[in-house]
Structure formats: structure tokens, C-alpha cells
Amino acid sequence: xxxxxxxxxxxxxxxxxxxxxxxxxxxxxxxxxxxxxxxxxxxxxxxxxxxxxxxxxxxxxxxxxxxxxxxxxxxxxxxxxxxxxxxxxxxxxxxxxxxxxxxxxxxxxxxxxxxxxxxxxx
Amino acid sequence: xxxxxxxxxxxxxxxxxxxxxxxxxxxxxxxxxxxxxxxxxxxxxxxxxxxxxxxxxxxxxxxxxxxxxxxxxxxxxxxxxxxxxxxxxxxxxxxxxxxxxxxxxxx
Numbered sequence: 001x002x003x004x005x006x007x008x009x010x011x012x013x014x015x016x017x018x019x020x021x022x023x024x025x026x027x028x029x030x031x032x033x034x035x036x037x038x039x040x041x042x043x044x045x046x047x048x049x050x051x052x053x054x055x056x057x058x059x060x061x062x063x064x065x066x067x068x069x070x071x072x073x074x075x076x077x078x079x080x081x082x083x084x085x086x087x088x089x090x091x092x093x094x095x096x097x098x099x100x101x102x103x104x105x106x107x108x109x110x111x112x113x114x115x116x117x118x119x120x121x122x
Numbered sequence: 123x124x125x126x127x128x129x130x131x132x133x134x135x136x137x138x139x140x141x142x143x144x145x146x147x148x149x150x151x152x153x154x155x156x157x158x159x160x161x162x163x164x165x166x167x168x169x170x171x172x173x174x175x176x177x178x179x180x181x182x183x184x185x186x187x188x189x190x191x192x193x194x195x196x197x198x199x200x201x202x203x204x205x206x207x208x209x210x211x212x213x214x215x216x217x218x219x220x221x222x223x224x225x226x227x228x229x
Contacts, residue, residue, distance in 0.1 A: 108213070112165035
């Protein structure tokens with residue numbers, strides 16, 4: 001059974017840092033492109049970042065570029081989101097999601113975690 | 123970046139109704155369009171991918187159609203579990219974007 005379990009959320013002050021983790025199981029993690037998506041309170045889903053399979057090339061949304069870093073450890077089946085220079089508007093539930101195919105182009109998200117809540121507040 | 127305009131933002135309907143949600147892209151996205159169902163406190167659920175392909179395990183009352191820039195999600199006969207928020211999502215040239223969401227409410 002595919003499982004994605006996020007952790008690391010919490011309360012952090014503006015300007016602070018936090019690292020989120022997403023532990024994967026039930027599939028060959030290294031074969032899949034992985035993503036982060038967030039949802040601010042009362043808002044819709046917002047795309048955050050993508051990391052490719054082996055080699056780990058990344059892309060980030062403009063709203064988090066140069067502040068957030070996405071990485072993965074395929075030996076630990078874990079995805080990370082290092083969040084820095086946090087702002088009030090980064091307050092959200094953060095989801096990790098698996099891209100749909102183990103090869104080729106399948107740019108949709110077939111499995112999601114339950115999310116971890118990040119609150120940026122003084 | 124490609125913008126996705128989803129409508130309506132809220133939809134009131136009754137069990138048994140047929141409903142349609144629309145998503146428009148600011149430019150052609152070659153059918154890389156997916157639809158998700160999201161309930162509060164839960165993980166979003168993939169319903170439709172590549173505009174019209176039904177994800178395994180999703181009831182056949184859900185269907186997707188469209189091409190180029192205009193896409194629709196149709197639920198043929200609403201069931202109680204279907205009252206949720208629905209999002210479209212596009213992919214084009216290493217860019218991913220969600221629509222603003224449609225909240226489907228019980229009338």
C-alpha cells in the first residue's frame with residue numbers, strides 16, 4: 001500500500017526556518033517524481049515545488065523561490081522541504097504528493113499525504 | 123505562467139443531480155489536465171487525469187472532457203459523498219497550476 005506521511009510542521013516565528021519531511025513507503029521511491037503542495041487557511045491548493053527522480057533537479061513556485069529548498073534521500077525513501085525566511089503567508093497545511101508515473105510524463109498527483117500544518121506567527 | 127480559471131466557485135445541488143464544473147487555461151495545455159476531490163482534513167484524491175482518463179477505483183459517475191484550453195468535470199448523479207471541493211490542475215512546460223476550486227454544497 002502506498003503511504004506518504006508528512007512531519008515536521010509546527011509554530012515558527014516570521015523569519016524563522018523549518019524542515020518538513022515526507023516518509024514514503026509501499027513503492028520504489030527513487031522511481032518517482034515528488035511534489036509539495038500547500039493550502040493556506042480558507043484558500044485553495046497552491047503548488048510549491050517538484051523534485052525529479054535520480055539526480056534531484058528541482059523547480060519552485062515564485063512565491064517560495066530562493067526561500068524554500070526541496071530535496072530527497074532515496075536511500076531513506078524520504079522527501080524534504082527546507083523552509084527559510086518564513087512569512088505569515090506561508091501559514092498552510094503542506095502536502096507531499098507522488099507524480100503519477102514511474103517513467104515518462106504523467107504530470108498529475110496520484111497519491112497524497114495527509115499533510116502537516118505550518119503556522120508562522122509572532 | 124499559465125493561469126487556470128475554474129467556475130463556478132460554489133455550486134449548490136441535490137443528491138441525484140447532474141453537475142458540471144469548468145476549467146479554462148490561459149493557453150493550450152495539450153490535455154495535461156487533472157481533477158481532484160478534496161474534503162477538509164483529508165488528502166486530496168485524484169479523480170481524472172489527462173483530461174478524460176478515470177483514475178482506478180473512482181466511480182464511473184465522474185467523467186472529464188475537453189481539450190486545448192477548456193475542460194469540464196461532470197458528476198452524472200450526485201451521491202452524498204460527493205459534496206466536497208473540486209480542483210483542476212494543469213501541467214505545461216515544467217509548470218504546474220491549480221484552479222481556484224469549486225465548493226459543491228448540498229442544496
